[in-house]
Amino acid sequence: MAAQPKEIAGQRPSYLAEGGLVGWLTTIDHKRVAVLYGLSSLFFLFVGGFEALLVRTQLAVPNNHLLSADTYNQMFTMHGTTMIFMVIMPLEIGFFANFLIPLMIGARDVAFPRINALSFWVFIFGALFMNAGWLWHALPDAGWFGYANLTERYYSPGMNIDLWDIGLLILGVSTLLSGLNFFVTIVNMRCPGMTFMRMPMFMWAMLVTTVLILLAFPALTVGLIFLFLDRFIGTHFYVAALGATPILWQHLFWIFGHPEVYIMALPAFGIISEILPVFSRKPLFGYAGMAYALVLIAFLSYGVWGHHMFSTGMGPVADATFSITSMLIAVPTGIKIFSWIATVWGGKLRMTTAMYFALAFILEFTIGGLSGVMHASPPIDLQQTDSYFIVAHFHYVLFGGMMFAILGAFFYWWPKITGRLLDEKLGRWQFWLTVIGFNGTFFPMHFLGVLGMPRRIYTYPAGMGWTFWNSFETACAYLLGVAFLIFLVNLVRSLRSEQAVGDDPWDARTLEWSVGSPPPAHNFDDIVTVRGRDAFWLMKYGSHDAPGHDSSAGARASAAHAEAGHAHVHLPAPSWYPLLFAAGLLVMGVGAMTWLRVVFLGAGLLLVSIVGMGFEYATYGQETEESRATFFRGVDSRKMGMWAFLGSECVFFACLISTYMVYKARNLGGPDAAVLDIPLTSFSTFVLLTSSLLMVLALAAIQRGDRKWSAIWLFGTAGFGLVFLGGQVYEFSKLYLVEHLAMQDNLFGQTFYTLVGTHGTHVAIGVVWLFVMAFAALKGKLQQSRSLAVEIAGLYWHFVDIVWIVIFTLVYLMRSIKEA
Amino acid sequence: MNPHEGAQALEHEHPQAPVYLAVAVVLTVLTVLEIAVFYAPFLQPVLVPLLIVLALAKFVLVAMFYMHLHYDAGVFTSLFGFPLLLALLIGASLLMLFAYLAAHLSPVIPYL
Numbered sequence: 001m002a003a004q005p006k007e008i009a010g011q012r013p014s015y016l017a018e019g020g021l022v023g024w025l026t027t028i029d030h031k032r033v034a035v036l037y038g039l040s041s042l043f044f045l046f047v048g049g050f051e052a053l054l055v056r057t058q059l060a061v062p063n064n065h066l067l068s069a070d071t072y073n074q075m076f077t078m079h080g081t082t083m084i085f086m087v088i089m090p091l092e093i094g095f096f097a098n099f100l101i102p103l104m105i106g107a108r109d110v111a112f113p114r115i116n117a118l119s120f121w122v123f124i125f126g127a128l129f130m131n132a133g134w135l136w137h138a139l140p141d142a143g144w145f146g147y148a149n150l151t152e153r154y155y156s157p158g159m160n161i162d163l164w165d166i167g168l169l170i171l172g173v174s175t176l177l178s179g180l181n182f183f184v185t186i187v188n189m190r191c192p193g194m195t196f197m198r199m200p201m202f203m204w205a206m207l208v209t210t211v212l213i214l215l216a217f218p219a220l221t222v223g224l225i226f227l228f229l230d231r232f233i234g235t236h237f238y239v240a241a242l243g244a245t246p247i248l249w250q251h252l253f254w255i256f257g258h259p260e261v262y263i264m265a266l267p268a269f270g271i272i273s274e275i276l277p278v279f280s281r282k283p284l285f286g287y288a289g290m291a292y293a294l295v296l297i298a299f300l301s302y303g304v305w306g307h308h309m310f311s312t313g314m315g316p317v318a319d320a321t322f323s324i325t326s327m328l329i330a331v332p333t334g335i336k337i338f339s340w341i342a343t344v345w346g347g348k349l350r351m352t353t354a355m356y357f358a359l360a361f362i363l364e365f366t367i368g369g370l371s372g373v374m375h376a377s378p379p380i381d382l383q384q385t386d387s388y389f390i391v392a393h394f395h396y397v398l399f400g401g402m403m404f405a406i407l408g409a410f411f412y413w414w415p416k417i418t419g420r421l422l423d424e425k426l427g428r429w430q431f432w433l434t435v436i437g438f439n440g441t442f443f444p445m446h447f448l449g450v451l452g453m454p455r456r457i458y459t460y461p462a463g464m465g466w467t468f469w470n471s472f473e474t475a476c477a478y479l480l481g482v483a484f485l486i487f488l489v490n491l492v493r494s495l496r497s498e499q500a501v502g503d504d505p506w507d508a509r510t511l512e513w514s515v516g517s518p519p520p521a522h523n524f525d526d527i528v529t530v531r532g533r534d535a536f537w538l539m540k541y542g543s544h545d546a547p548g549h550d551s552s553a554g555a556r557a558s559a560a561h562a563e564a565g566h567a568h569v570h571l572p573a574p575s576w577y578p579l580l581f582a583a584g585l586l587v588m589g590v591g592a593m594t595w596l597r598v599v600f601l602g603a604g605l606l607l608v609s610i611v612g613m614g615f616e617y618a619t620y621g622q623e624t625e626e627s628r629a630t631f632f633r634g635v636d637s638r639k640m641g642m643w644a645f646l647g648s649e650c651v652f653f654a655c656l657i658s659t660y661m662v663y664k665a666r667n668l669g670g671p672d673a674a675v676l677d678i679p680l681t682s683f684s685t686f687v688l689l690t691s692s693l694l695m696v697l698a699l700a701a702i703q704r705g706d707r708k709w710s711a712i713w714l715f716g717t718a719g720f721g722l723v724f725l726g727g728q729v730y731e732f733s734k735l736y737l738v739e740h741l742a743m744q745d746n747l748f749g750q751t752f753y754t755l756v757g758t759h760g761t762h763v764a765i766g767v768v769w770l771f772v773m774a775f776a777a778l779k780g781k782l783q784q785s786r787s788l789a790v791e792i793a794g795l796y797w798h799f800v801d802i803v804w805i806v807i808f809t810l811v812y813l814m815r816s817i818k819e820a
Numbered sequence: 821m822n823p824h825e826g827a828q829a830l831e832h833e834h835p836q837a838p839v840y841l842a843v844a845v846v847l848t849v850l851t852v853l854e855i856a857v858f859y860a861p862f863l864q865p866v867l868v869p870l871l872i873v874l875a876l877a878k879f880v881l882v883a884m885f886y887m888h889l890h891y892d893a894g895v896f897t898s899l900f901g902f903p904l905l906l907a908l909l910i911g912a913s914l915l916m917l918f919a920y921l922a923a924h925l926s927p928v929i930p931y932l
Contacts, residue, residue, distance in 0.1 A: 187895075215903055219910070247921065251914060302906060306917075315920040635893050643896045647903030654907030658914040666922065682855050689851065693844040696886050700836055791888075798886045802879050809875035813858045817868060 015521045026574035028113035037094030048082035060474035062462040072458035073141035080144030086127045092267035103512035106191025106528035111184040111637040121582030123174035130167030140164030148238030148249035166589040179213030184641045193530030200510045205270025208294045216259035218652035223252035235750040243666035254305035262301045268405035279355040280347025286339040293332035300329040310378040319378045326376030353427030357408030364400025389449025395442040415501040419518045426490040433483035440476025444469040509534035581609035663747040670746040673815035675739045684727040691720035692801045705784040714774035721767040843885045
């Protein structure tokens with residue numbers, strides 16, 4: 001299955017040059033993966049738009065029964081879910097960022113090309129999985145926020161919510177892997193000279209976005225796992241029985257949900273920050289302030305989730321805190337808006353369609369931002385919550401903000417991606433229809449909200465005073481639909497056009513425009529050396545004699561490459577494993593809903609593809625000097641990736657542990673923490689600590705080239721892991737058989753088994769990993785030069801150990817502490 | 821000049837077996853102390869702070885020596901430290917929010 005890396009020898013073929021179905025199925029080129037994302041997301045854009053038009057058609061007149069209430073619920077749920085998870089995020093992150101990050105930072109590809117392809121296949125399978133409900137009229141129907149306890153089996157017995165829950169878990173895997181990949185790429189793969197403060201603002205936006213992804217998605221994952229257990233195992237995480245509360249879902253969802261808004265918004269901010277300077281022929285105003293504002297927005301976004309929950313009664317202290325943080329976040333956002341205006345101010349404006357969309361973005365997003373600040377005030381929020389005012393607000397943010405930026409990005413970067421221009425005249429038609437259609441559809445929703453029209457109602461009686469605006473909005477929504485049809489025609493016409501565009505049609509400022517349109521497969525012929533912000537602009541108009549190259553180490557490397565006729569540009573080989581991995585995940589999802597044994601088949605596929613990918617890369621652990629030279633502070637990408645993943649895991653376990661502590665205090669009866677076996681788990685603790693010792697001894701052995709002892713210590717570590725797991729199996733069996741504590745019995749049981757079981761699953765994954773490494777060492781495939789592989793496995797193993805240190809203390813040794 | 825060259829903060833050599841063994845001994849002693857604290861009746865009033873301090877010490881030892889944060893580039897400490905801080909804040913916030921919920925709303929709506 002493994003193919004050899006391809007060498008580029010002097011020629012510059014476009015990344016689109018070599019086609020074929022197999023080529024696309026096995027591609028790991030970031031540009032091709034981006035195109036796959038783009039095509040899929042455009043398809044879902046029209047699916048989501050169709051759902052929106054059905055919703056609007058249903059609401060056009062009172063007492064309408066075109067759609068049943070059930071179908072309406074499915075349509076508005078899938079519209080929101082589709083637009084967020086299958087359109088805006090994948091277009092911004094999967095398409096534009098994927099295509100542009102390596103090109104903008106002067107890299108040949110992303111840090112982990114296979115994981116990049118894997119992210120796409122997981123994404124598309126997850127999206128198709130969720131949309132499978134079309135076949136059985138069983139699409140998810142509880143809103144994109146999936147509020148408990150509407151999502152419980154009792155209230156939603158069909159497969160609708162199962163598809164949503166499992167589908168989102170699958171999509172979450174894709175997003176998390178993309179976030180990890182792009183984070184490491186931006187930090188570690190920048191070309192010489194590309195310091196953080198010289199990066200294009202889009203790169204800053206993506207860097208901060210990836211941090212948000214890594215630290216926000218774990219909360220959603222935990223919430224979805226609880227929902228999965230409620231629906232499939234019969235636990236009661238969100239049922240107001242046995243002491244549980246549906247409020248838990250709201251907290252977990254919005255801990256993710258509000259950063260999610262910025263996961264969508266920040267890339268849009270970055271896009272606008274690229275378009276405006278180019279078409280104003282001025283540098284971006286207030287670069288440093290813009291970058292710091294992004295960081296501040298991201299930091300504050302974790303402290304504002306409660307403003308979605310003022311109506312749940314969190315108390316005056318919490319209300320005041322969330323209110324203040326929500327208002328504060330307007331400050332860095334305001335810095336950005338003023339900086340964009342200042343960028344345009346006094347510039348020599350070129351009014352292209354991209355510029356039109358960028359300028360409209362500022363206005364529309366500001367309207368959405370201002371109504372957002374209103375919701376930071378609890379008394380006002382209580383009046384507006386669950387009304388159409390909220391629908392107006394978030395559409396001004398998501399459509400007026402994100403979608404306008406995305407459309408601008410299409411017009412701006414399309415020539416680079418395809419080598420063809422989009423038609424400006426059609427673009428102008430699309431722009432004005434979009435502006436009129438958008439504002440006509442969503443601005444009157446403010447009025448409807450104030451008039452008391454609630455969200456999520458499938459019809460309404462006549463005489464409420466809502467009819468005119470609803471009919472007007474529906475007509476405007478169709479206008480919006482026409483605008484997108486024009487967009488589609490423009491895309492197709494452009495692709496069929498024979499007229500090629502130059503490398504730099506906009507006289508742009510950033511590095512991606514220094515390569516061909518479309519770019520060659522290897523991106524850059526030589527390592528680029530950057531001497532300032534707006535790197536390509538400096539190359540073109542700077543006073544330097546040799547644009548883009550100087551006498552630094554990077555330049556010397558470039559010269560060496562030039563002399564060698566680019567003979568040493570290695571492109572990683574295509575791979576089937578990413579597709580296989582995603583198929584495994586899909587099979588597991590289908591198995592969970594149909595036949596449990598199928599889950600094991602899917603897990604088998606996952607295992608095979610992970611191990612396959614691990615051994616596929618022929619130069620694994622033997623990076624070239626070229627790539628090593630640009631590593632951030634000499635740090636290896638894989639090690640950085642593992643640390644970023646462990647950071648993400650901190651939030652994951654924090655959500656699990658705090659749920660345990662909250663629910664332990666609310667346990668209403670039956671066995672509680674008093675039944676926990678301290679001597680047994682003390683023994684397990686010593687076992688796990690010993691395994692950690694063996695792990696570092698294995699690392700020390702491989703680092704000094706002692707393969708034999710490395711293998712022995714690795715087997716020892718895995719063996720102790722197995723003993724720990726054996727202890728856990730014994731403990732669970734004893735609790736179930738002797739103490740009669742089932743997972744479904746009470747809050748203590750369900751949170752205990754979930755928390756400790758999740759940790760055990762991590763241990764089990766680690767044991768498999770260690771056994772694979774131990775056998776690799778035994779077979780001589782793990783040499784001293786690849787000691788990093790052992791170190792990375794060790795980091796994971798020690799993290800599992802420190803999580804156990806926390807669990808042992810909070811769950812076991814503090815078992816007598818009732819209140820958290 | 822390669823800007824990263826000036827900022828090189830290359831990792832120090834990782835320790836060898838004697839350091840790892842010493843850390844293992846300390847971890848063992850701390851775990852024994854934890855268990856002793858759990859079983860000692862006279863320490864029950866200060867059980868929580870004592871156990872937290874001991875667990876924290878173990879946590880830090882594993883992270884610093886077995887995970888090499890003490891020896892490796894500072895960027896890893898940031899990569900782990902910031903999420904850890906955020907996780908603690910989220911956890912603490914959830915505990916306080918639910919404590920309020922339990923204290924103020926339970927008498928009215930028993931199981932909310």
